Amino acid sequence: MTNDFPQALTIAGTDSGGGAGISADFKTMQMRGVFATMVVVAVTAQNTLGVQDALAMPPKLIDEQFFSLAADFNIRACKTGMLADSLRVKTVVNNLKQYNFGPLTVDPVMIAKGGAKLLSEDAISVVREQLLPLADLITPNLPEAEELAQMKITTEAEMEAAGHRLQSMGAKNVLVKGGHFSNDGEANDFVLLENGHSFWMTAKRKQTQNTHGTGDTISSCITAELAKGKSMEDALKIGKAYVEATIKQGINVGHGHGPLNHWAKIRSDNNEL
Numbered sequence: 304m305t306n307d308f309p310q311a312l313t314i315a316g317t318d319s320g321g322g323a324g325i326s327a328d329f330k331t332m333q334m335r336g337v338f339a340t341m342v343v344v345a346v347t348a349q350n351t352l353g354v355q356d357a358l359a360m361p362p363k364l365i366d367e368q369f370f371s372l373a374a375d376f377n378i379r380a381c382k383t384g385m386l387a388d389s390l391r392v393k394t395v396v397n398n399l400k401q402y403n404f405g406p407l408t409v410d411p412v413m414i415a416k417g418g419a420k421l422l423s424e425d426a427i428s429v430v431r432e433q434l435l436p437l438a439d440l441i442t443p444n445l446p447e448a449e450e451l452a453q454m455k456i457t458t459e460a461e462m463e464a465a466g467h468r469l470q471s472m473g474a475k476n477v478l479v480k481g482g483h484f485s486n487d488g489e490a491n492d493f494v495l496l497e498n499g500h501s502f503w504m505t506a507k508r509k510q511t512q513n514t515h516g517t518g519d520t521i522s523s524c525i526t527a528e529l530a531k532g533k534s535m536e537d538a539l540k541i542g543k544a545y546v547e548a549t550i551k552q553g554i555n556v557g558h559g560h561g562p563l564n565h566w567a568k569i570r571s572d573n574n575e576l
């Protein structure tokens with residue numbers, strides 16, 4: 304029996320409010336025509352107002368989820384999101400070394416928009432030293448890029464420098480996301496590819512508080528496109544177009560930082576699916 308429908312994996316935390324984490328990943332992968340699977344690393348009690356509580360899964364249960372998926376599915380691309388602490392990062396690293404789930408996108412989730420810590424302080428060096436070198440793509444936002452590259456980023460030139468530093472630390476391709484950049488008109492992201500080619504992906508910034516889950520959405524869209532066999536450059540461009548559309552074609556849900564519109568259409572959709 305064939306097992307060839309595009310399948311992808313997210314290794315991350317849940318968001319009970321449905322806007323970020325595995326919820327955003329599943330909606331995105333489904334919308335991009337890819338069958339989504341998950342390894343739950345942590346569960347959060349969360350809504351658009353913030354994170355009220357969180358619990359990390361026992362490492363044995365994380366191992367078992369990896370084993371279950373490897374035994375049955377033909378996963379062609381995977382991503383990581385919220386990994387909680389150093390023990391869970393190490394558990395995930397060990398499993399990623401054991402199984403081949405295709406290109407790995409590392410979204411080094413550290414702090415939610417409401418300020419809650421989704422990665423403990425002691426885990427940052429483990430992400431830098433053990434997870435980053437496994438990454439086919441790393442997708443930090445500005446505070447995450449600052450932590451991992453250990454430098455301040457206040458200009459576009461510093462975004463580029465951080466991208467080069469992260470590549471020299473072992474990530475094959477780098478996307479430094481500019482959503483937190485303090486210019487009001489644009490949301491521009493810097494890309495550095497494995498072959499040394501670099502470029503900017505630009506977008507007009509939408510003035511809205513409904514941006515909960517943007518990082519998960521762009522990284523899971525890229526993962527879905529890689530699972531379909533797209534090149535890294537095309538996957539990145541589709542990811543940027545999709546997250547921009549989910550923000551611009553926004554919906555209003557909840558009373559705080561609202562979720563994105565994962566039903567949003569992008570121009571190339573007719574020949575994508």
Ligand SMILES: Nc1ncnc2c1ncn2[C@@H]1O[C@H](COP(=O)(O)OP(=O)(O)O)[C@@H](O)[C@H]1O
Nearest residue numbers: 444480481482483490491507508509517518546
């Ligand atoms: N208000 C906005 N308008 C348009 N694009 C945005 C906006 N906020 C974020 N983005 C884009 O969404 C993606 C993720 O954003 P960012 O805030 O940098 O990451 P994270 O959600 O991980 O903190 C990036 O492509 C960024 O440029």
Ligand SMILES: Cc1ncc(COP(=O)(O)OP(=O)(O)O)c(N)n1
Nearest residue numbers: 316323324415416515516517518519
């Ligand atoms: C469970 C969980 N994972 C990740 C995040 C952070 O998601 P992100 O896309 O960076 O969105 P914001 O939290 O910044 O809005 C999360 N909140 N929860």
